[in-house]
Amino acid sequence: MITGKEIRQQFVDFFISKGHTFVPSSPVIPTDDPTLLFTNAGMNQFKNIFLGLKEPSFPRAANSQKCIRAGGKHNDLEEVGKDGYHHTFFEMLGNWSFGDYYKQEAITWAWELLTEIWKLPKDKLHATVHHTDQEAFELWQKNTDINANYITYHGDKDNFWEMGETGPCGPCSEIHFDRGENYCDKSQTQGHECKVNGDCARYIELWNLVFIQYNRDDRGTLHPLPNRYVDTGAGLERICQILQNQTSNYHTDLFLPILDHISALSSIPYSKEDGISHRVIADHIRCLSFALADGGFPSNEGRGYVLRRILRRAARHGRLLNLHEPFLYKLVDTVIEVMGHHYHELIEKQHYVKSVIKAEEERFNQTLDTGLDKFNAIVSELKGDTIQGSDAFTLYDTYGFPLDLTTILAEERGLLVDLAGFEAEMELQKARAREAGNFKHNFTQMEWIELSDIQGTTFVGYTEPSVQTLVTRYTLDDNNGIAFQLEKTPFLAEAGGQVADTGTVSNAGFHIEVTDVRKQNDSYIHYGKLVSGVVDANPVTASINPEQRKRTARNHTATHLLHKSLRTVLGEHVQQKGSLVSPDYLRFDFAHFEALSKEQIRQTEQLVNEQILANIAVRTDIMNIEDARKTGAMALFGEKYGEEVRVVSVEHFSRELCGGTHVAATGDIGFFKITAETSSAAGIRRIEALTGDAAMRWVDELQDNFSRVAEKLNTPQKKLFERIDLLLKQQSDMAKELESLKQNAALDAVKALEEQAEVRDDYKLIITKVNATTTDEVRQLGDALKESASSTVAVLFATFDDKVTINVTVSKDLTGRFHAGKLAGQIAAWVGGKGGGKPDSAMAGGKDILALDNAIAETKKLLS
Numbered sequence: 035m036i037t038g039k040e041i042r043q044q045f046v047d048f049f050i051s052k053g054h055t056f057v058p059s060s061p062v063i064p065t066d067d068p069t070l071l072f073t074n075a076g077m078n079q080f081k082n083i084f085l086g087l088k089e090p091s092f093p094r095a096a097n098s099q100k101c102i103r104a105g106g107k108h109n110d111l112e113e114v115g116k117d118g119y120h121h122t123f124f125e126m127l128g129n130w131s132f133g134d135y136y137k138q139e140a141i142t143w144a145w146e147l148l149t150e151i152w153k154l155p156k157d158k159l160h161a162t163v164h165h166t167d168q169e170a171f172e173l174w175q176k177n178t179d180i181n182a183n184y185i186t187y188h189g190d191k192d193n194f195w196e197m198g199e200t201g202p203c204g205p206c207s208e209i210h211f212d213r214g215e216n217y218c219d220k221s222q223t224q225g226h227e228c229k230v231n232g233d234c235a236r237y238i239e240l241w242n243l244v245f246i247q248y249n250r251d252d253r254g255t256l257h258p259l260p261n262r263y264v265d266t267g268a269g270l271e272r273i274c275q276i277l278q279n280q281t282s283n284y285h286t287d288l289f290l291p292i293l294d295h296i297s298a299l300s301s302i303p304y305s306k307e308d309g310i311s312h313r314v315i316a317d318h319i320r321c322l323s324f325a326l327a328d329g330g331f332p333s334n335e336g337r338g339y340v341l342r343r344i345l346r347r348a349a350r351h352g353r354l355l356n357l358h359e360p361f362l363y364k365l366v367d368t369v370i371e372v373m374g375h376h377y378h379e380l381i382e383k384q385h386y387v388k389s390v391i392k393a394e395e396e397r398f399n400q401t402l403d404t405g406l407d408k409f410n411a412i413v414s415e416l417k418g419d420t421i422q423g424s425d426a427f428t429l430y431d432t433y434g435f436p437l438d439l440t441t442i443l444a445e446e447r448g449l450l451v452d453l454a455g456f457e458a459e460m461e462l463q464k465a466r467a468r469e470a471g472n473f474k475h476n477f478t479q480m481e482w483i484e485l486s487d488i489q490g491t492t493f494v495g496y497t498e499p500s501v502q503t504l505v506t507r508y509t510l511d512d513n514n515g516i517a518f519q520l521e522k523t524p525f526l527a528e529a530g531g532q533v534a535d536t537g538t539v540s541n542a543g544f545h546i547e548v549t550d551v552r553k554q555n556d557s558y559i560h561y562g563k564l565v566s567g568v569v570d571a572n573p574v575t576a577s578i579n580p581e582q583r584k585r586t587a588r589n590h591t592a593t594h595l596l597h598k599s600l601r602t603v604l605g606e607h608v609q610q611k612g613s614l615v616s617p618d619y620l621r622f623d624f625a626h627f628e629a630l631s632k633e634q635i636r637q638t639e640q641l642v643n644e645q646i647l648a649n650i651a652v653r654t655d656i657m658n659i660e661d662a663r664k665t666g667a668m669a670l671f672g673e674k675y676g677e678e679v680r681v682v683s684v685e686h687f688s689r690e691l692c693g694g695t696h697v698a699a700t701g702d703i704g705f706f707k708i709t710a711e712t713s714s715a716a717g718i719r720r721i722e723a724l725t726g727d728a729a730m731r732w733v734d735e736l737q738d739n740f741s742r743v744a745e746k747l748n749t750p751q752k753k754l755f756e757r758i759d760l761l762l763k764q765q766s767d768m769a770k771e772l773e774s775l776k777q778n779a780a781l782d783a784v785k786a787l788e789e790q791a792e793v794r795d796d797y798k799l800i801i802t803k804v805n806a807t808t809t810d811e812v813r814q815l816g817d818a819l820k821e822s823a824s825s826t827v828a829v830l831f832a833t834f835d836d837k838v839t840i841n842v843t844v845s846k847d848l849t850g851r852f853h854a855g856k857l858a859g860q861i862a863a864w865v866g867g868k869g870g871g872k873p874d875s876a877m878a879g880g881k882d883i884l885a886l887d888n889a890i891a892e893t894k895k896l897l898s
């Protein structure tokens with residue numbers, strides 16, 4: 035049987051033989067395309083080529099791309115498990131032409147590979163074309179021996195492909211495989227017609243050939259692209275199903291080992307009919323393994339939230355298979371057995387991926403238990419059959435229940451969830467968050483005032499702190515806030531955690547203070563304040579603030595040293611998860627599962643300072659990405675890089691791909707000090723640190739505080755700890771002494787009370803006012819009296835806090851005759867209050883202090 039691995043290789047080899055260059059898959063987490071949640075198609079990494087923003091390095095490319103379709107325009111999450119061919123994660127085999135060949139070759143080669151190399155029966159293959167694309171229709175007829183009746187026209191829904199709401203798109207031609215009549219799952223549905231795109235499982239789409247020729251903008255309008263492109267995609271899992279002669283993608287060698295592992299863990303064998311949970315878990319664990327290995331992380335927003343939902347969905351299906359303890363993480367090893375040979379990142383990140391999944395499963399188990407209680411409470415109070423949107427939102431927001439989990443649980447009880455209400459709550463929360471965030475730039479739509487035709491900006495800031503240049507376009511807001519572009523700029527834009535340069539741009543006519551800079555494609559947009567004058571087209575001097583640049587550079591190089599030192603001290607699993615490099619301090623977030631010990635912090639700090647003392651030159655080299663990888667340069671997790679990269683190295687210590695600004699030699703950092711180590715999210719630690727003069731000032735302040743403590747204690751610094759120990763000992767001795775004094779005083783008080791006792795025939799009576807300031811004191815006195823005196827009834831009165839407090843105690847031997855609780859109630863009534871308690875001891879109180887003397891007299895009467 036041909037394996038999945040062989041199929042992947044044969045596809046790539048076939049297109050290499052047709053002049054294509056193999057391109058590795060890009061990460062499933064796209065870091066540079068905010069319009070995209072996950073990489074959802076092979077063409078994503080070529081988007082800028084299609085848009086004419088980037089020159090291709092070769093005219094033809096082929097690969098197998100890791101894709102995730104969960105959330106966003108292409109979302110298959112809800113379908114997964116129900117059938118044999120929907121996935122959140124899958125591999126897309128693809129070939130591309132960048133303004134080179136077009137429809138004819140794309141069609142001819144697809145046919146050749148399917149029918150000659152893979153020998154699929156021609157009478158089972160069908161082709162579809164867009165209803166306007168007669169050219170493609172005729173090319174199928176002329177260039178292949180497909181049955182002419184099997185070429186059909188279809189509308190936009192099936193034959194116009196778009197990657198998202200905006201972006202490159204075009205008509206497409208799909209190839210479908212007829213699995214045979216008995217695969218139809220809609221034969222009982224009225225009006226069902228078994229045909230291509232007829233919505234049943236008989237015809238399965240194998241390959242999509244897209245002829246990209248438009249860009250859709252954010253208003254929905256199509257614009258023709260300067261060139262025409264081919265973008266094809268064939269699902270590897272589906273091709274495996276067909277070539278391995280199986281009835282489901284899940285029954286191929288890409289999935290079977292994972293299903294087997296699930297059966298072994300749960301002791302519930304997999305069956306096609308009863309296998310939804312097995313399939314969901316097998317699909318989701320592939321998705322999670324790849325997403326985490328490429329830098330994704332479960333969280334409460336954006337793609338992190340989608341990953342959390344996927345994990346929780348898998349965990350819940352685990353519960354349906356009686357798997358109550360964390361188990362998903364164990365399956366990662368099997369995913370790696372199946373895929374690791376082609377996707378080495380899985381092997382590199384194996385330990386990390388497993389730990390993240392396990393920690394998240396543990397958290398979910400806890401959440402599930404508390405959330406289920408809350409869910410049951412909501413259901414038990416439910417009027418009607420619909421769970422309110424606000425309740426679903428509380429489950430989501432406070433108990434971490436994904437909406438689909440609430441929906442599943444509701445369905446199980448025959449209930450509905452008010453989805454619109456949930457969305458409304460979600461919007462409200464987002465609006466609150468927006469209001470809370472402070473927006474730096476109010477320029478939503480740039481209405482540029484054009485001063486020049488020059489497009490784009492040349493960045494010269496690595497070498498030039500100040501240049502003569504031109505303002506090419508600008509826009510002002512009502513408060514003289516300005517956004518503008520320059521022909522050349524020395525200002526580094528915000529990127530990779532490093533904040534932008536600040537500085538000035540001016541000429542004889544105007545002066546601008548620059549506070550922020552952002553990069554947009556090839557342009558640098560500078561933001562700031564027009565302090566004086568009117569912007570003109572004359573040459574300007576653009577200068578960065580050199581002091582700020584220097585401080586930022588110290589923190590940036592120190593961040594690289596810190597990253598490497600953490601990996602040395604804690605281990606290779608340490609991955610950068612976020613960083614802020616500002617002139618004032620640096621902040622570094624990284625994956626690690628527990629707080630650092632004092633010792634580890636000290637070691638890390640020392641390692642960084644050793645590099646600083648060694649004063650090693652910092653090099654930057656521009657090189658090809660492959661060469662950079664070979665030198666062992668650390669690439670940021672999941673980051674997508676161009677062909678040419680900038681490598682920043684500190685000889686024999688650290689080497690990272692980085693576009694930021696750095697010191698010339700490590701000695702320029704001066705001194706490095708970690709000031710805080712905290713948790714930033716589950717599984718992520720945060721370090722804050724200072725360098726140079728800021729670090730020195732921090733130490734000075736520490737020293738000042740220490741001196742002040744010594745002064746306050748009037749002790750030389752060297753003797754400070756001795757002195758503190760002595761003070762602590764004195765304090766504890768005093769506390770002991772105080773305690774024993776109190777006890778003695780209490781004993782004396784009890785003795786004095788006993789001496790006041792009036793002796794009756796066979797018992798003693800103590801009825802008196804005592805000095806006390808709290809209820810507890812009165813009670814303790816009463817208790818002590820009860821312990822010490824036998825055959826005694828005691829009633830103690832005290833006044834404090836504007837009320838009368840009464841304690842009644844009766845010795846054990848008298849409880850047959852007197853009941854302390856009842857007495858207390860009776861006596862309290864005389865001071866306008868209430869009370870009660872046990873037969874041998876009771877408390878009571880009343881507000882009427884003026885009636886106290888009378889109450890004492892009445893009590894004496896009562897008990898005589």
Ligand code: SER
Pocket residue numbers: 074075076077128195242243244265266267268
């Ligand atoms: N972009 C197309 C798809 O995803 C073909 O690669 O189907």
